[in-house]
Amino acid sequence: MRSIALIFVLLNSVLFLNAQETDLEINYNKLEKLISFCDTTTEATEVLIYHKNKEIAFWRNGECHTYGMTTSSMVKSWTSLVVGILIDHKIIDGIDTPVSKYIPDWEAGSVNKITIKHLITMTAGMNRRSGSRGILVEKNMKEYLLNFEPDTLPDIRFGYSNESVQLLGMIIEEATGMEANAVFKKYLFEPLGMDSTNLVKDEAGNDIVFGGTKTTIRDASKVGKLMMQKGNFNGKQIVSKQWITASLRPGKHAPFYGYLWWLDNASKNPNYAATGDGGQLTIIYPELDLLFLRNQSCFPNGGHRMPWMGPYFLNLIADIVQKPLVEMIDNQPVIESNVSSIDIRDGKIYKEKY
Known part of the structure; x- marks a missing residue:
């Protein structure tokens, strides 16, 4: 089974995406939207995401020089x-x-x-x-x-x-x-x-x-x-x-x-979490087999509060998991994903669908 590793260099941050070809349930456009929100709105230091016990994304803000x-x-x-x-x-x-x-x-x-x-x-x-x-x-x-x-x-x-x-x-x-x-x-x-x-x-x-x-x-x-x-x-x-x-x-x-453990069973995407001041988060979505972690090592605004924490953010995380589109060709199922193959040329990333 071939793995594809993507590396996005965005200003002073780096996003690593690890996509298994058989895992077509991840919407990578929504994943990039989530990472962007974690960066610009929550001002996170690190984000780590697993789906079905496999790492699908790791992001770190290069402007924070505090590690751990x-x-x-x-x-x-x-x-x-x-x-x-x-x-x-x-x-x-x-x-x-x-x-x-x-x-x-x-x-x-x-x-x-x-x-x-x-x-x-x-x-x-x-x-x-x-x-x-x-x-x-x-x-x-x-x-x-x-x-x-x-x-x-x-x-x-x-x-x-x-x-x-x-x-x-x-x-x-x-x-x-x-x-x-x-x-x-x-x-x-x-x-x-x-x-x-x-x-x-x-x-x-x-x-x-x-x-x-x-x-x-x-x-x-x-x-x-x-x-x-x-x-x-x-x-x-x-x-x-x-x-x-x-x-x-x-x-x-x-x-x-x-x-x-904090429980959110009323959400459209039930989840539970271990949380800490400043946005230290471990959030688990059992029905989606999704694990999200956020680390805050630097506080650019000098505060530890989390005004962004709420239904919008929780749904933004859950929305990266999608149901694959299935169509039949010659009586055989063909599954389409928003990302199928990645080609890196001249420092640019080209995405092609099936």
């Missing part, structure tokens, strides 16, 4: 996977286990009967704390959390919270007797071949599991592939199918949220 990827909150979804793996291995008892079993010194968790499920679904009764009010400014996050007081009783409403996820990190460490980074490496990063990925630490040396992980867009893509294959990677079941299914089940108090 900082996940921001995208790593929260990875923390969910590690919890699931430890439950699969019976290292953690189960999703409904009281937090007090692993963190007995957290008095509020014991009094309020908070469970692992409350933490992983963001229903532990914690409001979002930003700026100087939250865990982000704490030098010793573990010490801070042992004295942390929730805002309400658990299982009343959804409340997005960094504190909830960091408490899961403490549970991971107590259950295994290992630092969180070592656990992530043993059970997730190494099995997936994520050799360039590490958690970061606070000033006291505590591993942070709710944000800031150092990685690359290609390492991050392996988590997306794991999810697309229902917990399987390169023929090995890393986390159970049951955990993946449960992770993507809409929450009782938040139909848009599962086990630290």
